Amino acid sequence: MKRASIRASLVILAAAIVLGGVIVGLLPSYWVFLATSVLITGVALQSLGLVAGRTGMIALCQMSFAGVGAWTVGYLNLAEAPGGLATWILLGGFAAVPLGVAIGLPALRLRGINLAIVTLSFAAAFDVILATMTFPGQTAFIQVPRPALFDSDEGYFIFALIFYVAIAVVLEFLARSRLGASWLAVRHSERAAAAHGVSVAKAKLSAFAISAFIAGISGGLLAGYLGTLVAENFSMMQSLSLYAVAVMTGAHFAEGAIIGGILVVMFPELLRRFNLPQDLGNVLFAVGAVQALSTGETMSETFRRLFRKLARRPGRVGGAKGDDGGLPARVSHPAGAALQVDKLTVRYGSVVALDGVDLTVPAGIVAGLIGPNGAGKSTFIDAVSGFLRSYEGSVRLGGVALEGRSAHERARAGVRRTWQTNRIAPELTVGGYLRLAAGNLTETEVRAMLDWLDCPDPETPVVAVDAGTRRLLDVAGVVAARPAVILLDEPAAGQSHEETLRLGRRIAEIPARFGSSVLLVERDMDLVRSACSQVTVLDFGRVIASGPPAVVLDQSAVKRAYLGIEESVAA
Ligand SMILES: Nc1ncnc2c1ncn2[C@@H]1O[C@H](COP(=O)(O)OP(=O)(O)OP(=O)(O)O)[C@@H](O)[C@H]1O
Numbered sequence: 244m245k246r247a248s249i250r251a252s253l254v255i256l257a258a259a260i261v262l263g264g265v266i267v268g269l270l271p272s273y274w275v276f277l278a279t280s281v282l283i284t285g286v287a288l289q290s291l292g293l294v295a296g297r298t299g300m301i302a303l304c305q306m307s308f309a310g311v312g313a314w315t316v317g318y319l320n321l322a323e324a325p326g327g328l329a330t331w332i333l334l335g336g337f338a339a340v341p342l343g344v345a346i347g348l349p350a351l352r353l354r355g356i357n358l359a360i361v362t363l364s365f366a367a368a369f370d371v372i373l374a375t376m377t378f379p380g381q382t383a384f385i386q387v388p389r390p391a392l393f394d395s396d397e398g399y400f401i402f403a404l405i406f407y408v409a410i411a412v413v414l415e416f417l418a419r420s421r422l423g424a425s426w427l428a429v430r431h432s433e434r435a436a437a438a439h440g441v442s443v444a445k446a447k448l449s450a451f452a453i454s455a456f457i458a459g460i461s462g463g464l465l466a467g468y469l470g471t472l473v474a475e476n477f478s479m480m481q482s483l484s485l486y487a488v489a490v491m492t493g494a495h496f497a498e499g500a501i502i503g504g505i506l507v508v509m510f511p512e513l514l515r516r517f518n519l520p521q522d523l524g525n526v527l528f529a530v531g532a533v534q535a536l537s538t539g540e541t542m543s544e545t546f547r548r549l550f551r552k553l554a555r556r557p558g559r560v561g562g563a564k565g566d567d568g569g570l571p572a573r574v575s576h577p578a579g580a581a582l583q584v585d586k587l588t589v590r591y592g593s594v595v596a597l598d599g600v601d602l603t604v605p606a607g608i609v610a611g612l613i614g615p616n617g618a619g620k621s622t623f624i625d626a627v628s629g630f631l632r633s634y635e636g637s638v639r640l641g642g643v644a645l646e647g648r649s650a651h652e653r654a655r656a657g658v659r660r661t662w663q664t665n666r667i668a669p670e671l672t673v674g675g676y677l678r679l680a681a682g683n684l685t686e687t688e689v690r691a692m693l694d695w696l697d698c699p700d701p702e703t704p705v706v707a708v709d710a711g712t713r714r715l716l717d718v719a720g721v722v723a724a725r726p727a728v729i730l731l732d733e734p735a736a737g738q739s740h741e742e743t744l745r746l747g748r749r750i751a752e753i754p755a756r757f758g759s760s761v762l763l764v765e766r767d768m769d770l771v772r773s774a775c776s777q778v779t780v781l782d783f784g785r786v787i788a789s790g791p792p793a794v795v796l797d798q799s800a801v802k803r804a805y806l807g808i809e810e811s812v813a814a
Pocket residue numbers: 591594595596614615616617618619620621622623
């Protein structure tokens with residue numbers, strides 16, 4: 244992953260040197276001046292790309308954060324603070340962070356249009372505040388001085404380019420870190436992210452905080468670019484149009500932010516030259532954003548797809564290698580009951596989904612939980628993993644009660660689960676997902692783990708992986724994390740008979756090889772027979788049988804409840 248980040252950073256750096264050289268060396272001063280504006284807008288778009296593109300939150304007040312950064316730079320200039328513009332710009336970024344966190348707080352509870360309204364209201368309130376006050380130095384025309392080395396238009400272009408490249412490189416590293424993966428995971432499914440031990444609150448607040456910091460920097464850069472500022476530079480309309488451009492171009496990609504910057508700066512320039520109304524630009528941006536939302540593909544993604552198509556190499560897909568060397572080391576968990584559930588009762592209104600269920604998973608085994616449709620199996624997993632608001636009874640992990648702990652706290656304590664539906668963020672790579680799910684794994688461990696479950700190569704984008712294999716990847720993630728207890732929710736769905744048998748063998752190996760105990764919810768009886776040493780049968784939310792599979796599956800009550808159809812067909 245680090246290697247991929249370094250590679251991407253070198254590409255950004257090389258592109259910046261070549262393009263920067265061409266712009267400064269060949270273009271007239273006026274175009275260099277415009278190119279600087281492209282970079283500063285690009286920085287503002289980088290900030291939006293993080294919060295909206297990566298984390299999927301609608302933030303319509305980005306220029307307000309930029310305004311705070313610019314105001315801080317103006318104030319530090321008037322106060323003749325030490326350090327010069329570069330330091331003031333960074334301080335402007337930091338000044339925007341508390342505001343970013345404050346705006347991020349509603350995002351912990353709100354999503355979609357509701358969050359959009361909150362952030363837009365903030366931008367509107369900021370407009371009112373700016374209307375009643377002036378920027379420091381505005382009335383006295385006190386200019387923000389540029390650093391001596393970067394005083395000319397060409398020099399300031401390089402100054403802005405350094406900031407843009409530095410931010411792009413940091414974002415590349417962040418994107419491939421666990422924090423970056425957690426942003427994507429939260430965007431795709433907050434529940435699945437929490438099941439990996441990701442704190443959704445931390446992921447959202449960190450995205451808002453870092454995004455506000457970057458937006459603050461763009462405001463500071465603008466202060467040095469224009470010298471003096473007016474409120475219109477940071478209006479609500481500016482934030483709205485920036486959001487539309489970010490959605491259209493895919494501002495979470497380094498090139499997307501620059502393409503967006505070019506559109507924002509060059510479009511008004513073109514419209515002016517052709518004597519067309521300036522509002523036309525905003526209309527086109529809005530149309531572009533709607534197009535990107537309806538096709539689900541931003542401009543950057545289109546370019547990347549086409550580029551990948553041109554440069555396609557045959558993808559190496561992992562097969563059963565029969566060589567398990569390099570797998571993550573076994574983790575020892577305490578002996579005794581790994582998971583003990585007593586008198587678990589769950590009600591959905593008048594429906595009693597679970598009714599006083601007792602179930603114990605001893606350490607070091609694979610236990611099965613079966614039952615007909617609607618018996619309460621998924622509800623059981625939801626309750627144990629912390630995804631239900633309330634239940635009666637108790638859930639203990641290694642003797643420690645889990646009541647009062649949230650889903651991500653339970654995941655960190657050692658209960659991990661998979662899902663019946665696909666909840667893996669398609670923007671991740673297979674290896675990136677494994678790292679999100681299992682934390683720090685070496686390159687060898689990632690490859691060995693993927694091979695062990697017949698998953699594709701780590702560099703494969705999740706979006707290119709079929710549904711059945713994504714389930715295996717989901718299993719690989721929780722197994723690689725080696726928690727005390729793994730809850731597998733129908734992992735064989737979508738697998739062929741052969742694949743199911745192979746999966747059964749792998750699941751049976753988990754306790755000895757990785758140290759985790761497993762509770763397997765499954766419909767496929769062959770899989771249950773081959774993998775489980777104990778099985779519990781639920782019917783209408785109650786335990787009707789429990790014991791070794793050979794004994795339990797032979798009981799007439801179980802056949803009636805669970806295999807009734809097969810019995811009648813046989814008759
Ligand atoms: N969110 C909900 N609101 C109301 N009732 C629910 C809800 N979720 C589940 N139920 C009901 O609770 C009972 C148990 O459902 P659950 O999904 O846990 O069963 P299951 O054994 O996992 O079924 P399946 O094998 O079909 O997934 C069913 O009667 C179901 O209709």
